[in-house]
Structure formats: structure tokens, C-alpha cells
Amino acid sequence: MRMSKAFIPTLKEDPKDAEVISHKLLVRAGFIRKVSSGLYNILPLGTKVVEKIKNIIRKYMNEYGAQEIIMPIMTPSELWIESGRWNVYGKEMIKFKDRHDRDYALGPTHEEVVTDLIRKEVKSYKDLPLNLYQIGQKFRDEIRPRFGLMRAREFIMKDAYSFAKDENEAKEEYFKMYEAYKKIFDEIGLNYEIIEADTGEIGGKFSHEFVVLADSGESKLIKCKQCPYCASTEIAKIGIKIDDIPFVPFKILEEVNFDLEKYREKVKSILEKYKETLEKENLPQKEEVYTPNQETIEDVAKYLNLSKEDTAKAMVYIADGKPILIFLRGDYEVNEIKLKRALKAKELSLADEKLLKELSLEKGYIGPLLSQETLEKIKEKQGLIIGDISLLSKKALCFGANKKDYHIKNLVMFRDYKLDTILDISEAQGKDWERCPECLANVNFKKGIEVGHIFMLGDRYSKAMNATFVDRDGKEKYIIMGCYGIGVTRIMAASVEQSFDKDGIIWPLSIAPYQVHLICVNPKDEKQKSIAEELYKELLNRGYEVLYDDREERPGFKFKDADLIGIPIQVIVGKKVKNNKVEVKVRKTQEKMEVELDKIFEYINNTINMLK
């Protein structure tokens, strides 16, 4: 492509509405332009990148047995109503009516459509397993679109759906996709982690997220410093060592299949041991302190000149109608996903003012020294008083005093207060005391961009939509499904996010819009011009993808554009053509090499191989 003819509008200045680097650079380098909040035009360079990403995805999806289809973007409401998601998905779905007043939604995902297709066509176990995928526009009316392509309202996604006759076959399909995804992200050249993730409302057996590490990312994860454990903070378990005794509450809960009684039996000895430790220590005595109008943890910590880590707070929830009083360290937050699982609760919500009043609890000053009245009320309602694992990280903490304007310092577990049990229900932060639930080594907290997500769906959709097949034994059974997504446009942003420098984007060869950026420094110089033209033709003949800067601009202008756009190899035809030499610059390292004209193709070829 000749730049003199190309539509590549580059900018000298950062667009004012861009915050993250990928957004700034993709706009400046002429890859995208905003249409409206969360909606983007993808310009020729961006389209090239998107196509390359799509093709890599296709290659491995096909290799692992998936077949490409195209489903409509416009989807009828009946299917969503049938699966129960018409209301669950709610405002995130863009809904509209046709001229006959029938309801439709722009597809945010296609489980319903594809399940409908399959239930009509798949009748026998002989038709299974099957895996279908598509690459297309998706629509989600995000509450707050942000960071350019990272969270857009319309975006390009690859979504695949597998159908199997039983759990085992479904698992095989799932792990085929797992492997395919690894190959895809490896080939794209992303630095990513595969993390255990929450299955969300889908409620399947397992789920993995593929996350590109980047500070601008919205996914938070915990990664063990030693073993392969890596999980989203949505589900990350926390371990702790108490006098070298490992304690991983969530693992123990899982072992006893979330039977709270059995759990308490199992952790009894550990907590006994902890109690002994505390007793041996000469910890300061509790002390009531006056804290007028200090209701938040920030306020209290500041007022008492304590670190947030030395305070504790209370959260009151209602789980299936039962009041749940939770104490946790002031700098931690309740992870509702973990709490819900730990309690095997179907419904969970924060308590309202009414319940607090009923339990005689003073908002902002709740502590573990509860009145007899409160204790009885909680018991009566079959509630629980739970300490989060974070309470074990400090021997004494400052809690509310259960009366307005007072807190109590130096409260020590067992010595001063009692809890029904200790659970792991806070969101992991990767702080020092937190240990890997698998090997008890220290963990790191990292942020990343979710670029892929795979789910084992089970029969969630096949049951709701009655997608069955007749098995070998003649019995009708539900199809076992999996679904697998990759954010194509998000990958474009994520790649930039982890590969750029002060001059612009640095594309990996695999998804670069072109492989070679040929620059004619001074097209008015006849020799430079003719050699550049010749090189351009010959490079194209040899099958290279070339962006040729033939514009009559000053050299600096063209160099700046080239660095900004970020094509991996620059071939610079300049004044050294007098000695039959041109320069080859590798964008990533900014290293320039002078190369004899007759060796140029060999050199380019070698450089490309090196970059692969």
C-alpha cells in the first residue's frame, strides 16, 4: 500500500478523551476513530490487524475441530425468554421492536441462538460432539464504556459453542479449546496468564480466563510466586500459616462439600492451636475509645492514628433470609461470590436499615461484643456470626463498640470475643500474610485484561431449551455444552497495552498491519525514488506485506509516522543508496543496520524469521 493513497490519519497530539495508552496510540496512529461513547470506526490499519487476529483464531479453531458459521446479530426475544435471560441480562441487552411490534435484541452472546439451531438438527449421539463458532459483532449496553476498545458497547468477538453427549466428552471439548486458546494467544505474542475464574450466573463446572497482564486491565488476579496457582480475585482462595500450621478454609470447605458443621469440626484443632498461641502472648488489654462521628474505616483509622490494617469492620448480609454478621479486617472487602458459595446461599444481599435496627446494631459501630439481645435475635433467625480469615492476620484489632461514637481497641479473638466460625470470604489482595491455597507460598496481586474466557456450561441451556439427543442406550438426554469467547478488538488494544514505547506502537509480527514499512526518505532524489519503487515491487512480488511511504514529506515526518504506526521492520531508502545501501530498522529495538542492496531480500527474510 502506498501511503500517498492510504487512509491513515495520524495525529501529533493525544486525543483528549483518551485515558489509557492503547486508546491514545490507536487513535493517534490512525487505527480507530470514535463514533460515540463505546462505538468505534475501525480504519484500514485497524481492519488489517483485526483480520490477522481473526485468521489466527480461525486457524486454531479449525485445527481443533470447530466449524465456522454465521449467526444473525438480530435475535428474537422468544429464545431469550425461553432460556430465562431476557430479564436476567436486562439492560445490558440492546432491545428493540420490528414493524410488527415483535421484540428483538442485538446479540450480546449466542448461546440461545446456537442451542436453538442444535436442538432442531441434532438428534443422535452419532451427531456429537460438535463445535460451532462465529466471529462477529457483539453488543452490550455497558453501564460505562471505557478505555477505548477495552470496554466498548459494540465489539468483535469470536464465540464458540461445543455440544457433547456426556460430561467426559464435554470436558474433552473444553480442553481442546483450552489448548487452542493457548496456541492462539502464543501466536499473537501476548504475555498472558490462564486463571481460574468465576462461572457466574452460568453456574457451570469450571471456567478459565485468559488474561493479558497490564496495569490498565480491569481483571484482578492472584498468582502464586512458586506454584502454578493463578486465580481471579473473584474466586481466589486465601491461605494463611498460623505458627506454621497451614490453614486454607475454602479448601477445607470444599473437601466437606460445604457442610458447615463438618467444616467446624475439621478446623477446630487449628483454631484451638491459635487460641493457645494468643494466650501465650502478652497482648495489650482492650480499651474503649471515643470516636465521635467516625463511621467509616478511613475515618476511624485516621482519627485513632491507626493503619487500616489494624482495624476491623462489620458487614451484615441476609443469606436466604438469615442474618449473617461478618467481621473482617478494615482494609478488606467481602467477596460476595465466595460468601455465597461458602454458605451455599441461593440469595444474598446486604442487610437494610430495618434489619440492623431489629438486631439492635449501630451502623458504623458494629463490633463482636454483642448484646445478649442481638445474639438471641441472630440465633432465633438461624443467623451466623462469621469472622473472615483476614482477622487471623493480626492478633489484636480495633472494632466498633456497638454503641454510637465508640470503638474498642486491642480486641483479641477468643480472649475478648467469640465467633461462630472463621471462613474465607474476603477478596484476596495479595498482601504479605496471604498465602497460596495450594502450596502456601507468598502470592502476587496482578491486573490484566481478559481476552478470552472458556466455560463449561453443562446442561444450563440444553435443559432450559430442551436440547436433547438419543444416546446409544436409546434414552433421551440433555446435550452437555461449553462456550468459549475471545475478544478480537480487545486483543488489538491489549497487544498495544503491553507493547509500545515513547514513539508509538510496537506490533508483534503476527498481527502487524504490514510486515515491512518501506520509507523513501527523499522521493525527489531520482535514485532514491527509483530504488524505492523497485524494492516495493519486488517485495510485493515476493509476497511481503508492505506499507510504502512514497509521500513528499520531510524525512522526520515520515520516521515519526513509521514509529507511531509500529510496523515491525522499516526499510529506509535514503542517501546511502549512493553506495548501494539501504537501512533496515527493527521497530522493537530501534536498531538500524546498513544493508547492501543485493543482500536486502535475504536480510529482510532473516529479520522476519528472527521476529517470528
Next chain:
RNA sequence: CGGGGCGUAGCUCAGCCUGGUUAGAGCGCGUGCCUUGGGAGCACGAGGUCGCCCGUUCAAAUCGGGCCGCCCCGACCA
């Protein structure tokens, strides 16, 4: 939806607080000259409903109110 910020030329912004000729700059764009190894220089030129509406005023980019749009933080997020 709550909190904060912004909206003036294609882009990035100044002017607004303290109302008053013809609304400015840099970049970009057009023409010419000059220049050709890191976003040059000179000259001339085009380009604006100061987001929209209402109000205050002799007079509004400027003050007040409403609306719209965009960005950030939060809540939300199969």
C-alpha cells in the same frame, strides 16, 4: 444511577473569574517559495451558530437555569 470534570476552527487549547470593537494561538488544511536523515522555515489564504434552548442585560463565549454530548471515579459487568 450517584460524585467530579469538560464542551470555543479539523486537532490540542487560551479567552470566561471581572459581560463591551472584527473571538485568538499552535498544529493541521490550501497556494507559492524554500528545505529533504527525526513531526523544519517564510509569505499569503480558507476555516467558528463559542454544544443546544431559555433567561438576565442597552450588550452574553463570558452571568443564571434547563437540556444534550463526552471523559474520569463509583455502583454494575454472561
